[in-house]
Amino acid sequence: MQKLCIQIITTLIKSKYLLLLALLTIALILGTGIGSVYISPIKIFSILLHKVFNISLIDSVKNTDVAIIYHIRLPRVLIAALIGGSLAMSGAAIQSLLRNPLASPYTLGVSSGASLGVAIAISFHLTSPFLSNMFLPVVGFLSSLVTVILILYLARKIDRNYSTNTIILVGIVSSLFINGLLTLVIALSGDELKNIIFWQMGSLSLRGYDHLLGILPFVIIGSLGLLVLHKELDALAFGEESAKNIGVNTQKVKILVILFSATLTGSAIAISGIIGFVGLVSPHIVKRIYGQKHLTLLPISFLFGGIFLILTDLIARTIVSPSELPVGSITALIGAPFFAFIFFYKRGK
Amino acid sequence: MRKLFIALLVLTFVITLSGCKGEIEVTEFTVTDREGTEVVIPTNITKIVSTAPSNTEVIIGLGLGDMLVAVDKYSPTEGLSEDIAIINFREPDIELLISLEPDIVVASGHNKVGDDDPFKLLKEAGIAVVYIPSADSLQGILDDITFIGLVLGKVEEANTITTDLQTEFDEIAAIAATITTKVNVYFEIGDYSGTLYSFGTETFLNEVVTLVGGNNIYSSESGWLNVSVEDIISKNPDVIVTNQSNVEGIVASIMSRTGFDTIDAVINNQVFVVNGNSTSRGSQNIIEGIREVAEALYPNYYDFD
Numbered sequence: 001m002q003k004l005c006i007q008i009i010t011t012l013i014k015s016k017y018l019l020l021l022a023l024l025t026i027a028l029i030l031g032t033g034i035g036s037v038y039i040s041p042i043k044i045f046s047i048l049l050h051k052v053f054n055i056s057l058i059d060s061v062k063n064t065d066v067a068i069i070y071h072i073r074l075p076r077v078l079i080a081a082l083i084g085g086s087l088a089m090s091g092a093a094i095q096s097l098l099r100n101p102l103a104s105p106y107t108l109g110v111s112s113g114a115s116l117g118v119a120i121a122i123s124f125h126l127t128s129p130f131l132s133n134m135f136l137p138v139v140g141f142l143s144s145l146v147t148v149i150l151i152l153y154l155a156r157k158i159d160r161n162y163s164t165n166t167i168i169l170v171g172i173v174s175s176l177f178i179n180g181l182l183t184l185v186i187a188l189s190g191d192e193l194k195n196i197i198f199w200q201m202g203s204l205s206l207r208g209y210d211h212l213l214g215i216l217p218f219v220i221i222g223s224l225g226l227l228v229l230h231k232e233l234d235a236l237a238f239g240e241e242s243a244k245n246i247g248v249n250t251q252k253v254k255i256l257v258i259l260f261s262a263t264l265t266g267s268a269i270a271i272s273g274i275i276g277f278v279g280l281v282s283p284h285i286v287k288r289i290y291g292q293k294h295l296t297l298l299p300i301s302f303l304f305g306g307i308f309l310i311l312t313d314l315i316a317r318t319i320v321s322p323s324e325l326p327v328g329s330i331t332a333l334i335g336a337p338f339f340a341f342i343f344f345y346k347r348g349k
Numbered sequence: 350m351r352k353l354f355i356a357l358l359v360l361t362f363v364i365t366l367s368g369c370k371g372e373i374e375v376t377e378f379t380v381t382d383r384e385g386t387e388v389v390i391p392t393n394i395t396k397i398v399s400t401a402p403s404n405t406e407v408i409i410g411l412g413l414g415d416m417l418v419a420v421d422k423y424s425p426t427e428g429l430s431e432d433i434a435i436i437n438f439r440e441p442d443i444e445l446l447i448s449l450e451p452d453i454v455v456a457s458g459h460n461k462v463g464d465d466d467p468f469k470l471l472k473e474a475g476i477a478v479v480y481i482p483s484a485d486s487l488q489g490i491l492d493d494i495t496f497i498g499l500v501l502g503k504v505e506e507a508n509t510i511t512t513d514l515q516t517e518f519d520e521i522a523a524i525a526a527t528i529t530t531k532v533n534v535y536f537e538i539g540d541y542s543g544t545l546y547s548f549g550t551e552t553f554l555n556e557v558v559t560l561v562g563g564n565n566i567y568s569s570e571s572g573w574l575n576v577s578v579e580d581i582i583s584k585n586p587d588v589i590v591t592n593q594s595n596v597e598g599i600v601a602s603i604m605s606r607t608g609f610d611t612i613d614a615v616i617n618n619q620v621f622v623v624n625g626n627s628t629s630r631g632s633q634n635i636i637e638g639i640r641e642v643a644e645a646l647y648p649n650y651y652d653f654d
C-alpha cells in the first residue's frame with residue numbers, strides 16, 4: 001500500500017505536472033501575501049474563510065488587511081493568472097499554426113487593434129454609463145477582434161488557402177498601418193496622451209472582480225476551443241500537406257485557431273493593456289520541458305504563463321514600493337534572461 | 350533671503366553706456382536666469398512671449414497682460430488681446446515667434462524635451478530667452494515672481510505680490526500652529542488608466558499640505574511619484590484631496606474604487622476636489638489653491654470668505 005502511494009507520487013513528480021501545480025500554489029500565496037504590507041498565509045486563509053463561509057476572522061486581522069487581500073490582491077493575482085495563461089496558450093497555438101517561433105497573436109494585429117480602439121476612446125472622451133469601468137476593456141476586446149477578422153478577410157482576398165506566409169505578411173503590414181494611425185491619434189490627443197501611453201504600458205493596478213468576471217467567459221471559450229482542436233494543431237505542426245493528407249480541413253482549423261487565440265489575447269490585453277513576452281516565450285520553454293503534444297502543451301503553457309505573470313506582477317508592484325512599475329516592462333526584463341537560461345541550460349545538457 | 354537674491358541679481362548687471370552727451374542710459378543688462386544661464390535683457394520691453402501658464406499668470410499679475418503677444422495653449426487668455434498668438438507647449442512654432450518680434454521670451458523648464466533647448470533659434474536671432482524651471486517650493490514660487498518682475502522692469506509690483514503672499518502664508522501657518530490633531534492626507538494629482546500619482550517632499554504641493562497643517566502620507570518619499578492602491582489603503586488617510594478638477598465625477602470615482610471603502614477618508618466622506626489650475630501652477634494664484642486645500646482639510650479652522 002505504502003509502496004503504491006510512493007509510486008503514484010513519484011510518477012506525478014516525474015511527470016512534472018505536480019511541480020507546476022506546486023509552483024502555482026506558491027505563486028498564489030506569495031502574490032497575495034506580499035505587497036506594501038506583508039500579510040501572513042494564516043491571515044489570508046482566515047480572510048478567505050471569512051469571506052466565503054462567513055467564519056469569524058482571527059483577532060489580529062485588521063479591516064484594511066481584508067480590503068487589501070480580498071479586494072486588491074486576490075482579484076489582481078487571479079487576473080494575472082488568467083491573463084498570463086491566455087497570452088501563453090494563444091501564443092503556443094499561433095506558433096504551431098504558423099510554424100513560426102516568432103509569431104504570436106500580436107503578429108496578427110491583436111495588440112495594435114486594441115491599442116487603436118482604446119486610444120480613440122480615450123482621446124475622444126468616449127464613455128458609456130452602462131459599462132462604466134468595463135468600457136475600455138470592451139472597446140479593446142472588440143477592436144482587437146475586428147482587426148483580426150479584417151486581417152483574415154484581407155488574407156483570403158490574396159490567398160484562398162490562408163498560407164502561413166500570407167497570414168504573417170498581411171498581419172505585419174496591417175499592424176504597421178494600424179500603428180501609424182495610432183501614432184496619429186496619440187499625437188493629436190494632447191492632454192490624454194498620458195492616459196493612452198500608460199494604458200499601452202500594461203498594468204494590473206485597480207483591476208477588480210468585475211474585470212475578473214468580465215474576462216472569465218472569454219478565457220473559457222478561447223481555451224476550450226483551442227483544446228478541442230489539439231489534434232488538428234498536432235497535425236498542422238508537421239506541415240500543411242501532411243495535415244491535409246490525414247483529413248484535416250486546414251482552412252477551417254486555421255480560422256478557428258486564430259479566432260480562439262484572438263479571443264484569449266484580446267480579452268487579456270483589454271484588461272491589462274499590452275503585456276509582451278509572455279505569449280512569445282512561454283510556449284518555447286514549455287515545449288522544451290513538456291514536449292510538443294498540444295494536449296499537454298496548451299494547458300501547461302496556460303499554467304506556466306499564469307505563474308510567470310503572477311510573479312512578474314509581484315515584482316512590478318513591490319520592487320520600488322510604494323510606486324509601481326508597468327508590468328509589461330518587467331515581463332521582458334525578467335523573461336529574456338530567464339528564457340536564455342532555460343535555452344542554454346538545456347542545450348548544455 | 351529674497352533681498353539677498355535680488356541684491357545678487359543686481360550685482361550681475363552690466364551697464365552699457367550709450368555715450369550721448371555724457372549721459373548714462375541703460376539699454377540692456379545681464380541677469381542669471383532661474384536655470385543659471387546668463388541672459389542679456391533689454392530694458393525697454395513692449396512685447397512678451399510666455400510659454401507656460403504659471404509664467405503667464407505672473408505676467409498678468411504684474412499688470413503686463415497687454416504686452417503679451419503669444420502664450421502657450423494652456424495659458425489663461427481672459428483679458429488678453431484677442432489676436433494673441435497661441436503656440437504649442439512643446440515644439441513651439443519658432444518661425445511664428447520670430448515674426449512676432451518679441452523683446453523677451455519667458456520660457457518654462459517644462460517646454461524642454463530632454464536637454465534640447467526649444468528656443469535655441471530664437472536666441473540666435475537675438476531675442477532674450479529666460480528659463481524658469483518649475484518651482485519645487487513655495488519660496489521658489491516667490492523667487493520666480495521676483496525674477497520675472499526684475500527682468501520685465503516691475504520690481505516694485507513683484508515685491509508687493511510676494512510680500513502679500515508671504516503675509517498670507519504666515520497667517521495660515523499661524524492658524525495651522527493652533528491645530529492640535531493633524532489629519533493624514535492622500536493628495537492625488539493623477540489617475541492614468543489605473544496608475545495613480547501623488548507626491549512627496551521637494552514639491553510645492555507638499556509644502557501646501559504641510560503649511561495648512563496636514564500630514565502628507567507620502568512625506569517620506571520625494572518628488573512626483575506613482576503610488577499603489579494597496580499602499581494607499583494600508584496608510585489609511587483621514588482625508589483624500591485631488592486636484593483632477595477637469596475629470597468629471599472624480600470624487601465619486603475615487604470613493605467607489607475597490608478596497609477604498611475601508612479608508613477612513615471614504616468612510617467619513619472626506620474626499621475633496623480642489624481647483625487643478627490654482628494648485629498646480631507656480632504663480633501668485635497658488636494662494637487660491639492653498640485656501641481650497643486648507644478649507645478641505647480643516648473647515649472648522651479656516652474660513653476665507
